[in-house]
Amino acid sequence: MNPKFKNPRAKHNFIGRTCSITGIGSYVPQKVLTNHDLEKMVDTSDEWIRSRTGIRERHIAAKDEWTSDMGARAAQRAMKMAGVTADQIDLIIVATITPDMPFPATACLIQKQLGARRAAAFDLEAACSGFIYALEIAQQFIMSRTYDTVLVIGAEKLSSITDWTDRNTCVLFGDGAGAAILQNRDRAHGLLTVAMGADGEKSDLLFMPGGGSRRPATRESVDGRLHFLRMEGKETFKNAVQAMLSAADEVLRRCEIDIGKIKCIIPHQANQRIIEAVGQRLGARPEQLFINLDKYGNTSAASVAIALDEAVASGRISKGDLVLLIVFGAGLTWGAAVVEW
Ligand code: UT7
Numbered sequence: 381m382n383p384k385f386k387n388p389r390a391k392h393n394f395i396g397r398t399c400s401i402t403g404i405g406s407y408v409p410q411k412v413l414t415n416h417d418l419e420k421m422v423d424t425s426d427e428w429i430r431s432r433t434g435i436r437e438r439h440i441a442a443k444d445e446w447t448s449d450m451g452a453r454a455a456q457r458a459m460k461m462a463g464v465t466a467d468q469i470d471l472i473i474v475a476t477i478t479p480d481m482p483f484p485a486t487a488c489l490i491q492k493q494l495g496a497r498r499a500a501a502f503d504l505e506a507a508c509s510g511f512i513y514a515l516e517i518a519q520q521f522i523m524s525r526t527y528d529t530v531l532v533i534g535a536e537k538l539s540s541i542t543d544w545t546d547r548n549t550c551v552l553f554g555d556g557a558g559a560a561i562l563q564n565r566d567r568a569h570g571l572l573t574v575a576m577g578a579d580g581e582k583s584d585l586l587f588m589p590g591g592g593s594r595r596p597a598t599r600e601s602v603d604g605r606l607h608f609l610r611m612e613g614k615e616t617f618k619n620a621v622q623a624m625l626s627a628a629d630e631v632l633r634r635c636e637i638d639i640g641k642i643k644c645i646i647p648h649q650a651n652q653r654i655i656e657a658v659g660q661r662l663g664a665r666p667e668q669l670f671i672n673l674d675k676y677g678n679t680s681a682a683s684v685a686i687a688l689d690e691a692v693a694s695g696r697i698s699k700g701d702l703v704l705l706i707v708f709g710a711g712l713t714w715g716a717a718v719v720e721w
Contacts, residue, residue: 399519401569401719403464403561405457406689407450408439408554408676415551422547429551434652438554438677440539446480448489450557451535454685455494458531462561466496469561470527473517474503475510475534475681477710478541482591490533499531507586508648508709509576510534510681511558512717516574518562525564533559534681541588543608552650553609554677558685569699569721575630576715582619586611586710617654620708624648624658627716628706635718639663642718643701644691648708649673649683658706670696680709697721 414437415426429435441450451474459465472494474487487501506513511534518530535557544550562571589595590606601607624647632639639645645668647655652671659669670691679686684705691697703719 397523397525397564398566399522399562399571400565401560401571402563402565403458403460403462404559404685404689404692405454405459405461406556406558406682406686407453407457408556408686409441409445409450411440411442412437413440418551421544422550424547424551432653433552434671434673435551435677436674439556441537441555445537447476447478447535447537447557448480448486448493450537450555451476451486451533451559452490452493454535454557454559455490455531455533458559458561462563464529464561466494467498468529469494469496469499469531471518471521471530472496472499472501473514473530473532475506475514475532476503476536477505477507477510477680478537479503486535487533496531506681506709506713507711508650508678508680508683509707509711509713509715510709511683511685512574512705512707512715513576513713515560515562515571515717516576516715519571519574522562522564528564530562531559532562533557534683534685536680536682538609538678538680541607541609543605546608548613549609549611552678554679556676556679556682556686558682558689560685569719572718572720573631573634574715574717575627575634577623577627577713579712582712583710585616585619585712617651619712620650620654621657621661623712623714624654624706624708624716625661627714628658628662628704631704631716631718637702637718641702642668642704644668644670644697645704645706646670646684646687646691647706649676649687650678650708683707692721
């Protein structure tokens with residue numbers, strides 16, 4: 381038994397099976413849209429965007445580049461790191477709010493691109509919290525011995541649901557994808573515990589009104605700009621800080637570890653002020669926080685996956701380090717996870 385984790389909720393201590401992240405990868409599209417570019421599109425300024433959000437630029441997918449393309453590229457990188465071939469994948473879970481189309485699932489389109497013919501495949505919709513939700517579901521399948529190798533992807537083409545005339549939202553988001561391979565492997569990059577939560581009472585803070593069964597696409601829905609996302613920024617901000625804090629507290633308590641023991645905190649990359657507020661209230665040192673939203677903006681379900689990949693690639697996380705992932709998004713949804721890398 382690992383002496384660091386006495387609490388039985390740290391699952392690999394009592395089930396005798398370890399869910400490990402054996403590969404990680406990410407992909408962002410080539411085109412970069414800077415704050416200065418946005419100054420030419422809406423009434424905004426680089427100074428406002430940087431000081432209110434921390435974002436400097438974001439990547440935007442090409443017209444003929446879909447969520448499935450970005451997800452497949454990130455997946456190939458994660459598979460390479462894990463040494464996993466397409467025919468070894470048992471299940472593909474894609475977290476996204478911007479699927480290629482309402483159905484079939486983007487996971488099926490990625491299965492086709494990868495040639496992962498043995499894999500079951502489905503999409504999961506938990507907005508910006510989707511990657512953590514997907515990690516937990518993957519872990520459950522592995523712990524129950526249903527599957528050995530699960531591919532989890534967070535992928536978004538948010539530029540396709542962004543109202544490029546609305547300065548309140550269009551400066552915030554970007555496109556990209558991150559992926560992880562989860563396997564039953566001993567003591568390597570173990571996923572120790574995951575917490576998830578939701579509050580549907582606040583579903584009207586961040587949503588896209590059109591395109592579903594409530595308001596299907598019509599000429600009126602297009603004219604009314606119902607197929608773009610809408611957000612109550614200030615209320616969302618307040619809820620984000622509270623929910624991320626309580627999710628982080630929950631997983632730290634389960635593992636009986638102090639925030640000081642965490643090498644790297646990877647929060648959802650929506651706003652630098654949210655990240656700093658959460659870090660401060662957790663009692664974290666600034667150098668524990670991983671921030672890359674200056675380059676990518678908010679990429680929703682892809683956000684923490686891209687950040688984890690960058691943190692590993694840049695050497696911010698090494699073998700044995702404890703990593704805390706914290707997410708928050710529309711729904712409202714939230715979650716946190718502790719990983720021993
Ligand atoms: O990923 C899911 C979770 N998402 C989040 O957690 C995002 C949470 N919210 C936020 O990050 C922030 O609320 C925003 C960055 C969206 C907005 O920052 P804020 O400090 O809450 O600004 P605000 O919405 O209260 O707006 C302040 C002012 C307003 O002008 P008035 O009414 O005071 O004259 C806005 O119209 O800033 C104005 N404003 C802008 N000005 C220049 C709003 N957007 C812009 C802009 N450029 N792009």
